[in-house]
Amino acid sequence: MDRTYWNRMASCYEAEIFSVLQHDRASLIADKVRRYGKNTQTATDVGCGIGHFLPLLSERFRRILAVDLSAKNVSQAQARHARLPNVEYRAVDLAAPAVRLPKADFALCVNAAIAPSIAHRNRLLDVTCRHLRPGGHLVLVVPSLESTFLADFRLIEWNLRDGMKPGHAVRSGFRAHRPTGHPRAHEGVVPIDNVDTKHYLKEELVILLENRGLQTLEIEKVEYPWNTEFTAPPRWMQAPFPWDWLFVARKI
Numbered sequence: 001m002d003r004t005y006w007n008r009m010a011s012c013y014e015a016e017i018f019s020v021l022q023h024d025r026a027s028l029i030a031d032k033v034r035r036y037g038k039n040t041q042t043a044t045d046v047g048c049g050i051g052h053f054l055p056l057l058s059e060r061f062r063r064i065l066a067v068d069l070s071a072k073n074v075s076q077a078q079a080r081h082a083r084l085p086n087v088e089y090r091a092v093d094l095a096a097p098a099v100r101l102p103k104a105d106f107a108l109c110v111n112a113a114i115a116p117s118i119a120h121r122n123r124l125l126d127v128t129c130r131h132l133r134p135g136g137h138l139v140l141v142v143p144s145l146e147s148t149f150l151a152d153f154r155l156i157e158w159n160l161r162d163g164m165k166p167g168h169a170v171r172s173g174f175r176a177h178r179p180t181g182h183p184r185a186h187e188g189v190v191p192i193d194n195v196d197t198k199h200y201l202k203e204e205l206v207i208l209l210e211n212r213g214l215q216t217l218e219i220e221k222v223e224y225p226w227n228t229e230f231t232a233p234p235r236w237m238q239a240p241f242p243w244d245w246l247f248v249a250r251k252i
Contacts, residue, residue, distance in 0.1 A: 020110050021053060026222075028220055029139065029141060033056055033060055033106075033108065036139070036248065037060035037106055038105070039060065040062055041062060042061060042062060042102075043060075043065070044064070044104045044128075045065070045067065045108050046067060046094065046107055046108065046128050047067070047110065047111070047113075048066040050073055050076040051081050053110065054077065054084060054087055057108065058081075058087055061106065065101070066089050067091075095121075095124045097123075099123075099127055100131070101128075103132075104133065105135075106139075107128055107131070107137075107138045107139070109138065109141070110139075113125055113128075113140070113142060114198045114199075116197065129213065129251070134252065135251060137248060137251075138214060138248070139247070140205070140245075140246070140248075140249065141244050142200045142205070142244060143198070143199040143200065144200065144202075144221070144242075144243050145185075147243045151230075152173055155172075155173040158230075159173055188200055205245060209247065214249035214250060215249060216249050218248040219245065219246070219247055224241060224244075228242060
């Protein structure tokens with residue numbers, strides 16, 4: 001999940017990369033941007049991808065800096081949103097040593113801190129949190145580790161309902177760790193579409209933000225339908241639904 005990976009994904013981003021904005025049925029992220037954003041303030045879209053959130057940010061903030069590891073993603077974002085006059089685009093590796101961002105009042109970070117490397121994630125979080133002004137807000141969205149294990153449980157339950165014997169149901173349902181061949185669940189690293197991806201515990205996020213001088217204000221679940229986890233899930237598979245964690249935190 002490096003620059004080469006994201007540059008390769010740029011040409012098929014819409015088809016291959018899960019759109020949190022599209023699947024956020026309750027519009028929780030948009031609500032947070034509107035609640036905490038002010039048209040006198042500046043914002044940073046950390047890991048902007050091809051710019052899904054830029055129209056939302058543009059209407060709420062005076063100036064936006066859109067940054068992404070992939071220069072190809074940044075080029076696409078700029079082309080797609082050329083009509084937005086208050087957005088600056090920059091390709092930058094936020095996990096590189098000595099990287100700095102201009103100070104901002106608000107940061108939106110949606111599934112950017114998901115690399116399997118703890119060093120990479122820590123540097124990205126350091127830069128993101130450090131560039132916020134005191135009193136500034138971070139809206140952070142990341143995959144939930146708890147949700148991953150809920151999905152595993154649901155798959156085992158599905159297998160049992162289909163008549164599998166318990167041992168077979170468990171082995172067939174243990175999907176989270178099979179593709180990589182090197183289980184890293186103790187780190188919260190489990191694959192999504194065969195790509196090792198960091199998932200987070202709720203308490204883990206509270207500590208990570210606190211250690212970087214941010215106070216957690218809100219914790220919510222961005223819930224998704226079960227067809228984002230399984231092909232043709234059965235009708236009985238309803239709530240609780242899979243989710244990403246959404247955190248709102250304030251720089252102290």
